[in-house]
Amino acid sequence: AQSVTQPDIHITVSEGASLELRCNYSYGATPYLFWYVQSPGQGLQLLLKYFSGDTLVQGIKGFEAEFKRSQSSFNLRKPSVHWSDAAEYFCAVGGYGGSQGNLIFGKGTKLSVKP
Amino acid sequence: EPEVTQTPSHQVTQMGQEVILRCVPISNHLYFYWYRQILGQKVEFLVSFYNNEISEKSEIFDDQFSVERPDGSNFTLKIRSTKLEDSAMYFCASSGRAYGHTEAFFGQGTRLTVV
Numbered sequence: 001a002q003s004v005t006q007p008d009i010h011i012t013v014s015e016g017a018s019l020e021l022r023c024n025y026s027y028g029a030t031p032y033l034f035w036y037v038q039s040p041g042q043g044l045q046l047l048l049k050y051f052s053g054d055t056l057v058q059g060i061k062g063f064e065a066e067f068k069r070s071q072s073s074f075n076l077r078k079p080s081v082h083w084s085d086a087a088e089y090f091c092a093v094g095g096y097g098g099s100q101g102n103l104i105f106g107k108g109t110k111l112s113v114k115p
Numbered sequence: 116e117p118e119v120t121q122t123p124s125h126q127v128t129q130m131g132q133e134v135i136l137r138c139v140p141i142s143n144h145l146y147f148y149w150y151r152q153i154l155g156q157k158v159e160f161l162v163s164f165y166n167n168e169i170s171e172k173s174e175i176f177d178d179q180f181s182v183e184r185p186d187g188s189n190f191t192l193k194i195r196s197t198k199l200e201d202s203a204m205y206f207c208a209s210s211g212r213a214y215g216h217t218e219a220f221f222g223q224g225t226r227l228t229v230v
Contacts, residue, residue, distance in 0.1 A: 034218060043206060043223035044158070090158060094219075102148070102171055103219065105158040 002027050004091050006106035013081050014114045021076040021109050023091030033074040034092040034103065035065055044090065050074065061085070086113045117141045119222035121207050127228045128197055136192045136225045138207030147190045148208040148219060149182065151175070158206065164190065197229045 005024045013019050025031055032051050036044040048059025055067040065076045074091060088110045092103040120139045128134050140147050149161040162172040164182050179195045190209075194201055204224045211217040 036221070044221040046218055046220070049218050092158075102160050102163050103150075103158075104160070107157040 004106035008109045010110045012112040019078045019081045023074045025093045032094045036090045039087045121222035125226045138190045140209030144209035146210045149192045150206040151203040153203045202229045
C-alpha cells in the first residue's frame with residue numbers, strides 16, 4: 001500500500017541549529033515527492049519537490065531535501081533554523097501524470113524553535 | 116503571484132444541513148482537488164476533477180459528497196447532510212498540466228465546524 005511515514009511527531013531545535021526532518025515512503029511506481037509547510041491557521045505551502053534528476057533538491061526559505069531511492073527516504077534539511085520556521089511540515093508522495101495532485105501525506109512533524 | 120482562493124474561511128453548520136465550500140483555482144490549471152484535514156490528523160485526499168468529471172476519489176468521498184465546476188472559475192464541494200465527523204479543514208488545490216512535472220497549489224482552507 002502507498003504510504004508516507006514521518007516518524008517524528010514533534011521536534012524542537014534551537015534557533016541557528018541545523019534541522020533534519022525524516023520522511024519515508026512506500027510507493028509502487030516512480031514517486032514524485034514533496035514537502036509542504038503549514039503555519040498555524042494557514043494553508044499548505046510547497047517548500048520543494050522532486051520529480052527526477054539530481055537527488056538533492058533546493059527549495060524556498062533555505063530548505064533542501066535528498067531523495068534516496070535505496071532507503072525510500074526524502075529527508076528535509078536546513079543548515080540554520082530561524083524562529084519563523086516554526087510550523088508543521090508535511091511530506092507527500094504523488095504519481096505521474098494526471099494523478100500528480102492525488103497526494104498521500106504523512107502525518108506531519110511539528111517544528112518548534114527555541115530562542 | 117496566482118493563488119487558489121477558498122471561501123468562506125470558516126463555516127459553522129448544524130448537523131444534517133447541506134454546505135457548499137467554494138474554491139477558485141488558478142486560472143489556467145486543469146486539475147482540481149479537494150483534501151481534508153481533521154484536527155490533529157494528516158491531510159487526506161478526497162477527490163480529483165478533470166475535464167468536468169471526477170477522475171479519482173478516495174473511500175472518504177461517499178455519496179454525501181459531490182463536486183462541481185459550475186462555471187469557468189469556481190470549483191465547489193458540497194456535503195449534503197453534514198455529520199459531526201465532517202468537522203475538518205477542507206483544502207482545495209489545483210495543478211497545471213494534465214501530464215508532466217507540475218505540483219499542486221493549495222488554498223488557505225475552509226474550516227468547517229458541524230455542531
